[in-house]
Amino acid sequence: MNIKPLRLIAGLALVASTAAYAQSYPTKTITMIVPFAAGGPTDTVARLVGQSMSKSLGQQVIIENVGGAGGTIGAARVAKADPDGYTVLLHHIGQSTAPALYRKLTYNALDSFEPVGLITDVPMTFVARKDFPAKDFKELLAYVKANKNKVTYANAGVGSASHLCGMLFMSAIDTDLTTVPYKGTGPAMNDLLGGQVDIMCDQTTNTTSQIKSGKIKAYGVTTKSRVASLSDLPTLHEAGLPNFEVAVWHGLYAPKGTPKPVVDSLSKALQTALKDATVKQRFAELGTEPVAEARATPDAHRAFLKAEIDKWSPIIKKAGVYAD
Structure with missing residues (x-):
């Protein structure tokens, strides 16, 4: 028996079936x-x-x-x-x-x-609790290095964007901070708002409204250019951390x-x-x-x-x- 025609027929039937399924999708x-x-x-x-x-x-x-x-x-x-x-x-x-x-x-x-x-x-933003003592990013860098055993860095858990940004930040300034992992960005932000943790790096989709309402302090954005919705906020490159860039x-x-x-x-x-x-x-x-x-x-x-x-x-x- 020549099975090639059977394979061809089966293949054509599969193509026809897939096409029909795609045409009706989604149901x-x-x-x-x-x-x-x-x-x-x-x-x-x-x-x-x-x-x-x-x-x-x-x-x-x-x-x-x-x-x-x-x-x-x-x-x-x-x-x-x-x-x-x-x-x-x-x-x-x-x-x-x-x-x-x-x-x-x-x-x-x-x-x-x-x-x-x-x-x-x-883009991501580098932010801190409302009453964090540093006035700008230059002061933040100095404060973090002088108080590395006291400053807490919040993130949304291992592998999260905030974890990655924090890891790159600590590497860039050659300073290890106490990290506080959470099960998501929401809980981390809640504790930042409540003053239970000091600093965080998080996406603009989660920080913009909090920054504009004055509920947290903002020190810079992590992109090459400033963000239109936060135009007064400098890039971290401008603020004193050369070539620091991460977007999510x-x-x-x-x-x-x-x-x-x-x-x-x-x-x-x-x-x-x-x-x-x-x-x-x-x-x-x-x-x-x-x-x-x-x-x-x-x-x-x-x-x-x-x-x-x-x-x-x-x-x-x-x-x-x-x-x-």
Whole structure:
């Protein structure tokens, strides 16, 4: 028996089935996993984007917060989910730092997912409790070095953006501080507002309103240029820490094996969301903006993620920071 025609028929049937599935997708609610606590900056980005994507997809996109272990618990859940397009992951820069930070990941940060597209690059701000004694960043540096055993640095947990920023800061000033890890940015910010911890480095999506209301002190932003929504705030480079730069990008992922037409549908809905006037306005208010359309594609995101993993792995390994 010649089995080649049978293989061809089977292949054509699979293509037809996949195409039919993609044409009908989605037919039910889509769950967007955010691997951090509700109320944090990544959660804010997800809710804005998810609400807009719901409109163009014709089905509700609900947010489910699955926090813990620097985002790896939520990411692992999506990696193991059915590759049908109904469970997706919205993660930040931690997707690229996890391979170096965690010795026992149950997934491959690059190969266990189908990247859908990048969403935004969020600047970070260096902030402190309202009554912190330093008036500006120059005084903060002097105070931190003189009181390194007393100053506490809050972060949202190992692998979080605030942890990464703090690690780079301490490396840059060659001073180790007492770090206080939390289970998410929300709880960390609450304790900063309450004066239980001293300083923190966090995304503008979580700090802008607190800075403008005067509830915390701000010393600088971590990008090359000033942020429009916080135009009076200098860059850390301007303030006295040369070439210090870190931004927190966010991206969308589906489980590995999700049909390409479904991934493309999600990517198209994401691109539409990033053009949404409401999303753009809210992003601007939070000190960020959507990425260019060319970056909100599967291929661009995959290439970017690989480059970020290659970038951060040697930095983290050199610092000797690991998590089980």
